[in-house]
Amino acid sequence: MNEKKIVEIRNLIKDYGVRGFQTRVLKGIDLTICVNDFIAIMGPSGSGKTTLLNILSSIDKPTQGNVFMDGMDLSKISNREMSRLRKDKIGFIFQDYNLLDTLTLQDNIGLPLSLSGVASKKCIEKTEELAEVFGLKEHLKKYPYQLSGGQKQRGAVCRALITEPKIIFADEPTGALDSKAGKDLLECLTMINEKKNTAILMVTHDAFCASYAKDVYILNDGVMKCRLSKGNSRKEFYDSIIDMQVSMGGDFV
Amino acid sequence: MNTMKLVTQNFKRSMQNYFSLILSLAFTILIFYNFLNVIFTDTFLILGQQNKSYIDSIIAVISIVLVCFMFCYIWYATNVFLTKRKKEIGIYVFMGLTNQKIGKMYMLETILIGITAYILGIGFGVITTQLFQMILLAISDISVEIAFRFSLEPIVITAAIYFIVYFIFVLKGYVNIVRSSVLDMISANRQNEYVKTKTWILVIKTIFGIAILITGYQLAIKEGKIGVMMNMAVVMNIVVATVLVIIGIYLMFGGCLPFVFQKLADNKRFLYCKERNLWINSVIFRTKKNYRTYAMVCVLMLCAVTALATSFAMKERYHKIIHFRNTYTYQVLSTRADMQGQLEGLIEQDNDIVYQTALPILVVDASLFATDFTQRDYAIVKYSDMKTLAKEIGEEFVYEELKEDEIIKISHIILLSLIVDRSEIKVMINGKEYRQIEDTNTAYLGYLQEQRSFYMVNDEEYEKLMSLGQQLYMYNFYIDDIYNFEASRDELQGVVNNSGEDYMGLVVINPHNSDIEWIKVMYSICIFMFLVFVMASVCILFMKLYNDAFEEKERYKVLKKLGFDSAVLGKAIRKELRVAYVCPFLLMAVSSYFSVHSLEKMMNTDLGWINFVSVAIIFVFFLVFYEISVVAYRRNAGVKE
Numbered sequence: 001m002n003e004k005k006i007v008e009i010r011n012l013i014k015d016y017g018v019r020g021f022q023t024r025v026l027k028g029i030d031l032t033i034c035v036n037d038f039i040a041i042m043g044p045s046g047s048g049k050t051t052l053l054n055i056l057s058s059i060d061k062p063t064q065g066n067v068f069m070d071g072m073d074l075s076k077i078s079n080r081e082m083s084r085l086r087k088d089k090i091g092f093i094f095q096d097y098n099l100l101d102t103l104t105l106q107d108n109i110g111l112p113l114s115l116s117g118v119a120s121k122k123c124i125e126k127t128e129e130l131a132e133v134f135g136l137k138e139h140l141k142k143y144p145y146q147l148s149g150g151q152k153q154r155g156a157v158c159r160a161l162i163t164e165p166k167i168i169f170a171d172e173p174t175g176a177l178d179s180k181a182g183k184d185l186l187e188c189l190t191m192i193n194e195k196k197n198t199a200i201l202m203v204t205h206d207a208f209c210a211s212y213a214k215d216v217y218i219l220n221d222g223v224m225k226c227r228l229s230k231g232n233s234r235k236e237f238y239d240s241i242i243d244m245q246v247s248m249g250g251d252f253v
Numbered sequence: 254m255n256t257m258k259l260v261t262q263n264f265k266r267s268m269q270n271y272f273s274l275i276l277s278l279a280f281t282i283l284i285f286y287n288f289l290n291v292i293f294t295d296t297f298l299i300l301g302q303q304n305k306s307y308i309d310s311i312i313a314v315i316s317i318v319l320v321c322f323m324f325c326y327i328w329y330a331t332n333v334f335l336t337k338r339k340k341e342i343g344i345y346v347f348m349g350l351t352n353q354k355i356g357k358m359y360m361l362e363t364i365l366i367g368i369t370a371y372i373l374g375i376g377f378g379v380i381t382t383q384l385f386q387m388i389l390l391a392i393s394d395i396s397v398e399i400a401f402r403f404s405l406e407p408i409v410i411t412a413a414i415y416f417i418v419y420f421i422f423v424l425k426g427y428v429n430i431v432r433s434s435v436l437d438m439i440s441a442n443r444q445n446e447y448v449k450t451k452t453w454i455l456v457i458k459t460i461f462g463i464a465i466l467i468t469g470y471q472l473a474i475k476e477g478k479i480g481v482m483m484n485m486a487v488v489m490n491i492v493v494a495t496v497l498v499i500i501g502i503y504l505m506f507g508g509c510l511p512f513v514f515q516k517l518a519d520n521k522r523f524l525y526c527k528e529r530n531l532w533i534n535s536v537i538f539r540t541k542k543n544y545r546t547y548a549m550v551c552v553l554m555l556c557a558v559t560a561l562a563t564s565f566a567m568k569e570r571y572h573k574i575i576h577f578r579n580t581y582t583y584q585v586l587s588t589r590a591d592m593q594g595q596l597e598g599l600i601e602q603d604n605d606i607v608y609q610t611a612l613p614i615l616v617v618d619a620s621l622f623a624t625d626f627t628q629r630d631y632a633i634v635k636y637s638d639m640k641t642l643a644k645e646i647g648e649e650f651v652y653e654e655l656k657e658d659e660i661i662k663i664s665h666i667i668l669l670s671l672i673v674d675r676s677e678i679k680v681m682i683n684g685k686e687y688r689q690i691e692d693t694n695t696a697y698l699g700y701l702q703e704q705r706s707f708y709m710v711n712d713e714e715y716e717k718l719m720s721l722g723q724q725l726y727m728y729n730f731y732i733d734d735i736y737n738f739e740a741s742r743d744e745l746q747g748v749v750n751n752s753g754e755d756y757m758g759l760v761v762i763n764p765h766n767s768d769i770e771w772i773k774v775m776y777s778i779c780i781f782m783f784l785v786f787v788m789a790s791v792c793i794l795f796m797k798l799y800n801d802a803f804e805e806k807e808r809y810k811v812l813k814k815l816g817f818d819s820a821v822l823g824k825a826i827r828k829e830l831r832v833a834y835v836c837p838f839l840l841m842a843v844s845s846y847f848s849v850h851s852l853e854k855m856m857n858t859d860l861g862w863i864n865f866v867s868v869a870i871i872f873v874f875f876l877v878f879y880e881i882s883v884v885a886y887r888r889n890a891g892v893k894e
Binding site for chain 1: 449518521523524525526530531537538811812814815816817821
């Protein structure tokens with residue numbers, strides 16, 4: 001891989017708990033994410049998926065090791081720079097959408113841009129453009145409670161994309177959706193990845209969901225157990241993920 | 254864990270959460286207790302029984318206002334407890350507790366909170382009674398030794414009223430819990446589905462709000478026509494105006510404010526500018542829930558400004574009345590025209606005369622007069638005499654020579670007068686109609702001016718009217734040391750007693766006379782009410798925002814997850830809270846102009862500056878509380894600096 005690196009994780013270790021009663025959740029993770037990557041991280045409950053994502057999105061701090069984002073060491077940059085990094089380079093998608101219920105869908109989508117001080121005309125154009133792409137054009141004036149789960153999640157994707165981030169962190173994005181809406185969303189993510197070259201790091205425990213990624217890393221007990229790469233078809237990839245799950249044993253849901 | 258243990262544990266936790274609420278409940282009790290205490294102690298007895306009973310009745314009226322206030326406050330406080338606790342209480346349902354048992358727990362907890370507030374309030378109340386009375390007397394400019402007196406009645410009465418009101422609402426909460434389903438309890442704290450109010454409803458509310466407000470303003474400053482039922486009509490005007498303004502304020506906050514902000518939010522080009530997207534939407538959301546609070550705050554502030562203006566008007570009026578009465582130290586009324594020299598000689602034996610006047614007055618039988626208000630005694634004076642008199646005593650006299658059908662009423666100062674249109678008043682004397690061109694209350698004739706209705710006519714007219722009544726002579730003296738009035742009294746009384754055939758009367762003014770001292774207490778109480786109202790309004794607003802912040806916590810958590818830094822969110826919070834403070838303040842400032850203007854007319858004085866000062870004081874209070882609110886809000890919403 002000679003593509004440009006966006007995120008580089010080196011020997012990442014994370015401990016929880018007080019001194020003497022510590023649990024090592026991440027036991028030395030190495031991972032590199034480049035432009036155009038679509039990575040899914042799978043693993044059973046308690047394997048450290050969320051912890052990894054939290055550290056990457058700078059909500060949590062590592063005990064040891066380094067995370068480089070766009071060449072900058074996250075442990076060394078100031079809060080201001082960190083916040084700029086999150087605002088400009090990273091997009092977030094959460095399991096429970098996290099749209100603000102007091103804002104219309106359009107206001108929600110435009111929020112990151114308008115808060116960064118981008119001209120209102122451009123904000124409006126971009127929200128409409130993204131809504132068009134994600135089939136939300138006629139829902140822009142609605143409030144989140146008036147939307148279905150799938151629409152909300154697509155709205156959240158629009159919000160994540162509006163700043164044109166280099167990478168999107170998605171935490172169980174289909175977790176709260178039915179299978180149809182989930183499938184639509186994953187197709188959207190694939191499209192973003194292919195057309196806009198946005199890297200995606202998705203955490204999931206669902207094999208079907210993971211099969212949309214280009215690479216799947218299996219995280220278990222704090223270590224990356226293995227990596228699977230997509231071959232020719234998604235179907236085959238899905239089967240190989242399932243096989244891997246079966247081979248890894250019982251606690252893998 | 255038994256129920257009591259749970260209750261005490263919850264109570265301890267709620268002490269921390271609701272500290273501000275408990276404190277303000279305690280504050281209400283403190284104020285109420287202090288006022289009641291004034292009635293039950295005899296500090297003001299020094300001013301005489303008459304004054305004491307006036308003061309007591311004023312305080313009784315204010316106590317009623319305070320009870321109403323306490324009622325609203327407890328209502329609000331228990332409501333906050335209820336919604337906040339319902340969610341936690343819901344968890345107990347899953348532990349297998351019955352609604353009744355949970356209701357009982359809520360009751361016990363809330364009663365514990367109530368008792369804490371009471372103990373705090375009364376405790377500090379007892380400590381501060383002396384301070385309270387000292388402040389009251391100091392502002393009233395009355396010097397009395399205050400001894401610490403403790404009486405049980407106010408404590409008992411405060412407890413009775415407070416606990417009755419409190420218990421009613423606790424019971425209401427209990428019934429609410431017993432009747433609610435598990436789902437209600439769990440979702441009590443969940444965000445309501447948010448809908449914008451329909452624009453046409455807002456437009457209607459706004460139009461009605463503006464119309465009602467303007468009608469209210471107009472009525473407040475409307476002058477009643479002199480005539481039958483005039484007093485009733487004017488009082489009705491003021492009552493209706495008050496009601497209309499209150500309704501108007503509610504409609505403005507329920508209609509106009511959300512309308513403006515919804516329109517702003519619809520204009521995306523305006524909205525998508527930095528933090529606007531966030532705070533304008535928040536304001537829309539909050540206004541829907543909080544507009545009653547904003548309206549209440551606005552009304553309370555309006556009461557505050559009016560109270561302060563009343564206070565100053567009272568003070569000014571008091572001094573005017575005192576000045577009025579003390580225009581002369583001695584006033585002698587006689588049928589004899591040649592007394593001045595004799596009286597002057599007698600007075601100068603013991604006192605120095607600063608100025609003296611003498612003039613004839615024509616006492617006319619009341620049956621010959623036809624005026625709007627029938628008086629007992631009437632007298633007529635000459636224009637030229639009055640002009641000379643005014644010059645001698647140094648009072649202003651701006652009237653041109655009167656025409657033969659013109660008349661000026663010389664009346665006295667009363668505490669309150671109703672707004673009336675005084676333009677076209679006619680006075681009939683013995684069948685002839687005069688136009689009353691002026692009604693002055695300058696103290697030309699001192700104390701005697703209070704005792705009868707004087708009318709000034711031109712000199713020829715006076716001569717013509719001579720035949721209608723008896724001409725008396727008025728001799729007025731003002732001495733250098735008015736407190737030495739006793740010295741010449743006996744000599745003058747002697748002359749009056751020995752006047753023989755002639756009619757003679759003597760008035761001696763005692764500057765120590767304290768029959769209107771209660772007015773002074775009234776103005777200090779008004780100042781106090783001003784502070785109470787201001788504190789109440791800022792506290793209510795502060796608490797509302799304080800509690801709102803907890804609800805916003807989740808939202809700000811999301812925003813932080815999305816990568817927005819605290820500085821940006823802090824700015825949005827500042828702007829949002831600014832709206833909550835500025836809108837009630839602005840509407841109050843506009844409305845206060847009319848309420849104070851109404852008072853101005855009633856008290857016949859200029860209160861413009863006091864309007865300005867009181868609004869400025871409230872502004873300072875608001876500014877301070879706004880800053881505190883921002884800090885508290887940021888902390889409660891989890892947006893650290």
